[in-house]
Amino acid sequence: MMDWTDRHCRYFHRQLTKHTWLYTEMVTTGALLYGDVARHLDFNQTEHPLALQLGGSEPGDLAKCAKLGEQWGYDEINLNCGCPSERVQRGAFGACLMAEPRLVADCVKAMRDTVSIDITVKHRIGINESESYEFMRDFVGEIADAGCRTFIVHARNAILQGLSPKENREIPPLNYDYAYQLKREFPSLEIIVNGGIKNYAEINHHLQHVDGVMLGREAYHNPYLMAEFDARFYGDNKTIVTRHDVLKAMLPYVQLQLDSHAQYGLKLNSITRHMLGLMSGLAGARAFRQMLSDSKKLASGRAELLLEAAALVRAQDLELL
Numbered sequence: 001m002m003d004w005t006d007r008h009c010r011y012f013h014r015q016l017t018k019h020t021w022l023y024t025e026m027v028t029t030g031a032l033l034y035g036d037v038a039r040h041l042d043f044n045q046t047e048h049p050l051a052l053q054l055g056g057s058e059p060g061d062l063a064k065c066a067k068l069g070e071q072w073g074y075d076e077i078n079l080n081c082g083c084p085s086e087r088v089q090r091g092a093f094g095a096c097l098m099a100e101p102r103l104v105a106d107c108v109k110a111m112r113d114t115v116s117i118d119i120t121v122k123h124r125i126g127i128n129e130s131e132s133y134e135f136m137r138d139f140v141g142e143i144a145d146a147g148c149r150t151f152i153v154h155a156r157n158a159i160l161q162g163l164s165p166k167e168n169r170e171i172p173p174l175n176y177d178y179a180y181q182l183k184r185e186f187p188s189l190e191i192i193v194n195g196g197i198k199n200y201a202e203i204n205h206h207l208q209h210v211d212g213v214m215l216g217r218e219a220y221h222n223p224y225l226m227a228e229f230d231a232r233f234y235g236d237n238k239t240i241v242t243r244h245d246v247l248k249a250m251l252p253y254v255q256l257q258l259d260s261h262a263q264y265g266l267k268l269n270s271i272t273r274h275m276l277g278l279m280s281g282l283a284g285a286r287a288f289r290q291m292l293s294d295s296k297k298l299a300s301g302r303a304e305l306l307l308e309a310a311a312l313v314r315a316q317d318l319e320l321l
């Protein structure tokens with residue numbers, strides 16, 4: 001979710017669900033150790049519960065960055081062992097770390113020894129030709145011995161050469177059974193499944209076999225799916241927020257961000273780009289997206305553009321807003 005789940009995206013998603021865990025985009029250890037820490041770690045307190053996802057492979061560096069995450073107030077540190085991009089591979093982290101379970105275990109231990117918050121690992125079910133369940137089981141087992149209790153399983157192999165990151169999300173077949181089997185073999189671990197999950201029926205099916213479900217692109221492209229999460233999965237039966245409520249809640253945030261970050265060149269599009277899918281499935285959704293993507297209208301820098309775009313949704317669908 002690089003360049004997607006930034007703090008503006010997460011604040012928007014938090015208007016839809018108060019209890020669902022949110023994750024940052026992957027932040028590399030180099031970016032934190034040698035870059036602008038505040039730019040990468042700043043977030044709004046309403047985003048809790050919130051996990052910081054780190055990319056790296058040097059135990060000492062990861063420990064320092066995990067400590068930074070704890071100091072900034074994150075609730076969890078997640079180590080990315082699933083990203084297949086060539087850029088990430090050149091840094092010797094991401095999915096290629098699945099070939100080095102001992103190193104990952106050392107990284108997890110170094111972070112656990114440094115912070116008191118949870119350290120979790122997100123990984124694939126295999127890499128390249130290593131497609132056996134035993135490969136993933138041994139990877140998880142060694143890292144669990146280092147103290148990791150939560151594993152987020154993207155239920156596809158990662159092909160490290162020849163496929164783009166997008167193709168790696170689509171071409172390798174999904175195999176949820178590996179995640180289910182992992183839970184049976186390690187009942188004391190928290191196993192969360194990820195990859196290709198799109199609706200409540202699929203979520204409910206997975207929850208019969210594992211402890212949790214992570215949504216990525218579906219939550220981004222169809223965010224209103226999350227509006228019922230609190231009631232369905234967290235026992236919070238407050239009135240489900242409407243799309244219009246979400247837009248109204250975003251107005252003061254948008255204006256504050258534009259006013260307080262004007263000197264840094266923050267543009268309205270930096271926030272609205274994450275909201276294009278809010279009207280997904282409604283008549284007028286295309287017009288909504290077009291207005292919030294119109295460079296001339298966005299140049300006005302007016303937060304009210306959100307409500308003007310919503311007004312384009314057909315009148316007969318307004319009760320769904």
